Amino acid sequence: MRSTSHGMTLTQHLIEEQRKHNNNNITANLRLLIEVISRACRLISYHVSRGALGEAYGSSNKKNIQGEIQKKVDILANSILLEANEWGGNLSAMASEEMEDIHLIPDCFPKGDYLLLFDPLDGSSNIDVNVSVGTIFSVLPYLEGNIPTETSFLQKGSHQVAAGYFVYGPQISLVLTTGYGVNCFTLDRELGSWILTHRNLRIPPDTLEYAINTSNQRHWYAPVQRYIKELIEGEDAARKADFNMRWIASMVSDVHRILHRGGIFMYPADKRTPNKPGKLRLMYEANPMAFIVEQAGGAATNGKNRILDIQPQSLHERVAVFLGSKNEVDRVTRYHLEG
Ligand code: AHG
Ligand code: MN
Ligand code: MN
Numbered sequence: 001m002r003s004t005s006h007g008m009t010l011t012q013h014l015i016e017e018q019r020k021h022n023n024n025n026i027t028a029n030l031r032l033l034i035e036v037i038s039r040a041c042r043l044i045s046y047h048v049s050r051g052a053l054g055e056a057y058g059s060s061n062k063k064n065i066q067g068e069i070q071k072k073v074d075i076l077a078n079s080i081l082l083e084a085n086e087w088g089g090n091l092s093a094m095a096s097e098e099m100e101d102i103h104l105i106p107d108c109f110p111k112g113d114y115l116l117l118f119d120p121l122d123g124s125s126n127i128d129v130n131v132s133v134g135t136i137f138s139v140l141p142y143l144e145g146n147i148p149t150e151t152s153f154l155q156k157g158s159h160q161v162a163a164g165y166f167v168y169g170p171q172i173s174l175v176l177t178t179g180y181g182v183n184c185f186t187l188d189r190e191l192g193s194w195i196l197t198h199r200n201l202r203i204p205p206d207t208l209e210y211a212i213n214t215s216n217q218r219h220w221y222a223p224v225q226r227y228i229k230e231l232i233e234g235e236d237a238a239r240k241a242d243f244n245m246r247w248i249a250s251m252v253s254d255v256h257r258i259l260h261r262g263g264i265f266m267y268p269a270d271k272r273t274p275n276k277p278g279k280l281r282l283m284y285e286a287n288p289m290a291f292i293v294e295q296a297g298g299a300a301t302n303g304k305n306r307i308l309d310i311q312p313q314s315l316h317e318r319v320a321v322f323l324g325s326k327n328e329v330d331r332v333t334r335y336h337l338e339g
Pocket of ligand 2: 121122123
């Protein structure tokens with residue numbers, strides 16, 4: 001594989017992949033779609049970096065479909081992604097964590113073979129304190145030909161043809177999978193190009209680092225209580241090792257750390273909301289992250305089942321999430337299955 005003196009760009013990488021795999025899964029249209037998303041997210045990163053200097057700072061005082069107060073930048077990031085992706089001709093519809101209903105491609109634009117889902121700004125509670133946030137996206141196939149409905153989106157995560165996330169942090173990163181491993185690109189802000197900087201990321205199967213919001217501990221079910229208790233007890237007890245804890249409260253940043261050095265991320269269901277399992281959203285957060293993590297050799301379950309095998313029942317449904325280093329995810333999943 002050849003690259004320019006500036007390194008391999010996202011476009012070059014996708015064309016190489018397209019050729020290597022004979023257009024299997026990575027088509028020219030999918031490549032163009034990913035390029036449009038990456039341009040839109042470059043713009044989002046600009047607005048995020050403006051912080052208090054920009055117009056999209058602070059709360060909008062409006063609530064989204066999730067019942068959460070939206071930041072102004074949640075709304076801005078959502079409109080940037082909608083606008084950028086409407087005209088490209090690669091999509092039939094979009095769905096967003098910030099919108100109650102799906103967004104059809106307007107009649108004036110051509111339609112394509114894909115559906116796009118996104119969390120326009122993940123971790124937005126952190127944004128006003130200058131902690132890394134990001135955008136998560138998922139691409140599903142759409143081959144039905146007629147006008148898509150919400151049901152068209154209710155496909156298992158295993159149907160995804162691409163997924164990725166952007167981190168707006170000290171560096172702007174794009175982590176992407178099209179089903180052939182996971183690669184990380186860094187935005188060269190001067191050139192405006194995404195350069196491949198981390199090829200074929202692999203999550204080590206073992207780890208001594210975990211991520212969970214322990215303020216919810218009293219609400220957890222027994223299997224999570226058991227697992228975390230053992231981690232905290234450290235080397236004098238069952239696990240015979242000391243574990244470290246990190247919780248950034250931006251899923252993109254926590255998953256990014258795990259992709260680079262291993263770890264387990266957990267957002268379990270808890271007793272407060274038995275009919276609303278967990279906090280994270282299956283379609284906008286859990287599925288794309290599970291696809292990426294599995295492609296990097298890790299595992300992702302809802303405590304009992306593989307996340308990518310869950311049949312979604314509704315667009316905004318929530319799910320418990322355990323993902324990251326395989327042996328730890330397997331262990332906490334086993335604790336759930338043992339009851
Ligand atoms: P979002 O900002 O898109 O609503 O997502 C926030 C999510 C996720 O990024 C993070 O892992 C989790 O919420 C943090 O939850 P706590 O507030 O319980 O720490
Ligand atoms: Mn989110
Ligand atoms: Mn969000």
